Amino acid sequence: MNPNDPLSLAVPVIGIALTLVTIWATGGARPRRLDQSLAARRAAQDIIGFHPIDILVDRDGRCALLASSGDTVFVVAFMVGHRIATRKLAQSDLRRIAHDDLADGAGRLTIETPDFTHARFDLIAPAQAISNWAGRLERLRTPEAIAA
């Protein structure tokens, strides 16, 4: 690319625009939602040896929490566009855990982490389940305080 030649700058810009318009016009990838089996399968692929026995999926299918037997390992799975990413949650990953009640018996769980590319996870699910999972994550975050 020659910065003194407007055409050499215009060609990639026009190419980018044309490509994106074509993806948009053809519909691109189909939106996907997380469900229990999808979240479990992906977490097991990403974290070798992880076998979730308890899973909470956000009502919009954007995020899911998974726990192994005895709550020894927690994993969050979340949609990144139309693909799935996962994070194994360690004590140092839990900066803040908050939950609040919404209308219609639902609750919202918010997990904040130091992750540079996705720092905040929000799950909306039945309030009782949210409260239960918030307590379990809190025990992971501050085991000393809980023990005391």
Next chain:
Amino acid sequence: MKLFDPVAYAIPGFVILMLVEILYARWRGRDDYELRDSACSLAMGFGNLGAGLATAGIVYWSSVWVYQYRWFTLGYTWWSYLLLFLAEDLCYYWFHRLSHEHRFWWAAHVNHHSSQHYNLSTALRQTWTGGISLTWIMWLPLSLIGFPPPLIAFQKGISLVYQFWIHTEAIRRLPVWIEAIWNTPSHHRVHHATNPRYLDANYAGILIIWDKMFGSFVPEDDAEPCRYGLVRNLGSFNPLKVAFHEWWAIVKDVRQASSLRAALGYIFGPPGWSPDGSRQTSAQIRAAWVAAGGTTAESGENRSPS
């Protein structure tokens, strides 16, 4: 001698092939392209052109400076170009392998692997920090041997253009003799895969023979489809985060390192290294996978002998 820039001439071809692949994917009912993912890849590609302009001078003049001390004067002959074709591809292999094995260079290269899609737009998800991470020193021996710097720059462009078309799932396998010698979509899909079986394999640029020679070749197994991206996939399509996330992670790790050894390990160790073993390198992921019942890899079943 003044040579043309192959990349500049190839850009219209890149666009046409992407349009064909988008329409082909649509026709096959596949979800290969996702708007935000491709927008991020194309923004990274455009940024790479700008970053390349910013560092092209120092890269080229370093090559010219080293050329003063050349062992031979190889000139512009057909046989010197043939030698350069092989030598440049060998340099690319080692640059690429080191970019996966050492975190300082991985930080510059990781963005290329950060898409969970594998299509032609992924090929354009190029680095913004390759120049400042000094990866270009891997090509300086070519100047020292005596290949003319303009010819080296030309061949680097040819290699980049070649590697565009192999970023596709639209081509499954090519004839055996091609798959045996050349880097192909099948071989490069393995390189972009995060399945433990496929990690750290197929670093080739144009010729796959280097992987076969140096023991890093893994063939694609149709029974195990490739899962693309990173072992810890990004949660964003923001090009700035894609370009700099690993650099920022290095800074954070070094700031909290408890010793000089730990700090150097975080910078120059393999990606995933940590002093307390709380993270996993590719080798550790593969070992854990084999221990959990996965077959292959280190057993040699899928890797050619080194």
